[in-house]
Amino acid sequence: MSRLLNTFVFTALSASSMAWAQAVPTELWLDAQQKAALGVRVAPVQVASSGVMLASATVSVPPGREVTVAAPYAGVITRIDAGLGDAVKAGAPLAQWRSPQLADTRRQLREAQLDLQNAQAALSRDQAMLADGIIPVARWQLSQNKFLAAQSALQAKQAELHSSGAPAGGADDAGASLTSPLSGSLVQTLVSVGQRVEAGAPLFKVADTRQLQLDVVLSPDKAAQLQVGDAVSVPSRNARAVLIGISRAVDAAQQAQARARVTTPGTLSAGEVLPVQLHPARASAPAAWQVPARAVISHQMQSWVMVASAKGFVPTLVKVLSSNDDQSVVTGSLSAKNQVAVTGLASLRALMQKDE
CATH class of the missing domain: 2.40.30.170 (Efflux pump adaptor protein, beta barrel domain)
Incomplete structure (x- = not known):
């Protein structure tokens, strides 16, 4: 009984598929005025490269050829020196900016320089006194440690300013120039004059677009x-x-x-x-055709294109091998002489369903 039922169902489905296949119209008749009224336009079918x-x-x-220039301290952009698309060299100014934190860092740098000078003078004096036997070695070692600590503090402040791209001194302690870290093109500008920025905020992108x-x-x-x-x-x-x-x-x-x-x-x-x-070098795909992606419509869970004919359009079954937003590569009964509909497809599909 089960086998008879399965046979009946399979036969019914096969008959239904054959009836649907026969129901697809061989040609939709449309004259020029009807095509214009439906807004139907066509595009040529192109031969697709094998396996494309x-x-x-x-x-x-x-990687390594694009750099983001960020704000080293919170501040205000006072001038823009380079525009989008401009070619810039390494070290060329991109913008001018002012920051109270920059002024404070420069002040701390000067203080560190003075501390180092004082520590060096004290070390030289204690070294001479040690040589004369006036002070013990422990006193000289203490002066030496203070000198090394002052030297490290100065180096840290110098490194901080160097990493910010700002010079150690200048007429305006709070002002500095943001420069390009490499030669290339300015591909993105994220700030404008007068804008306040936080420390670490991205401001510019410079890229070497030769590769x-x-x-x-x-x-x-x-x-x-x-x-x-x-x-x-x-x-x-x-x-x-x-x-x-x-x-x-x-x-x-x-x-x-x-x-x-x-x-x-x-x-x-x-x-x-x-x-x-x-x-692909190892492709072994069948002969294929390239059509606009919008020319392919879905009907009864299969893909179709509307091929222009002398009397109208012929619905043609295709298989989509590959596609993107613009083009589709398909196989089917097409030729390089064919043209397919790319607009008015909703109306053509409605006519196709009506004639089934």
Whole structure:
């Protein structure tokens, strides 16, 4: 009885699938006026490179080639000396700022210098008195320890000012210049004149953009097909890159990561997010076609494109191999001469369902 029931169910499902397949219209008839009324526009089908995969990537600067300039003390920005995109050299001023804490640190530095001078004079005097036998060795050792302590205190204040980028002295104890730590371009400005900032607040970002990289976001199945050395292209920017690292571990969003070194920069700019094409060297994929991502519609849990014909549009079943926000790589009964609908798809799908 169970076998008969299973056979009946399987037969019914098969018949239902065949009936649905036959119900899909072979062609939707639309004249030029109807196409215009529905807002339907088309785009050409392009041949996709064998095994090409689509992904999104962020253009970035390799580690060590980008530096954030932060406020060493709380203060006020009094002048901006460099603008976004300006080329700057190491040590070039980015902004002028004033800080009461800077003035206090410089005061402490001068006090440490005086303490060291006094300790050195006392040590020299005690050394001479020790040589004459006037004082014991313990007295000379005490003077020597005070000298070493004063010397350490001075070195600490000098290191503090050096790390802040502010010189030890100047006409204005509270004022100083924020300088670029490396040669490159100013890629981000986070402050304006008159703004009060706290110690450690990021103010500028300077990057050496002569070498760029692509931080690629991948699905786990795409990452599994890639290897170091595979080519990456960015057609929209006439740029090329090569994979130098792949992490197949997925994050909370179930995405893997890859890194590519840009070999031909084209018109890439650091910070932009754009679609890229991955070209696995060991790919053995079937012939595929590239269409705009918005041309692919979902119907009855399958993917379709609307291929333009002399009388209207032909719903054509496809399989999506790879996609990003802009493009999709698919297989199906297409050719390089075909054009597919990219707008008015909601209306075309409604007509498709109506004719089933």
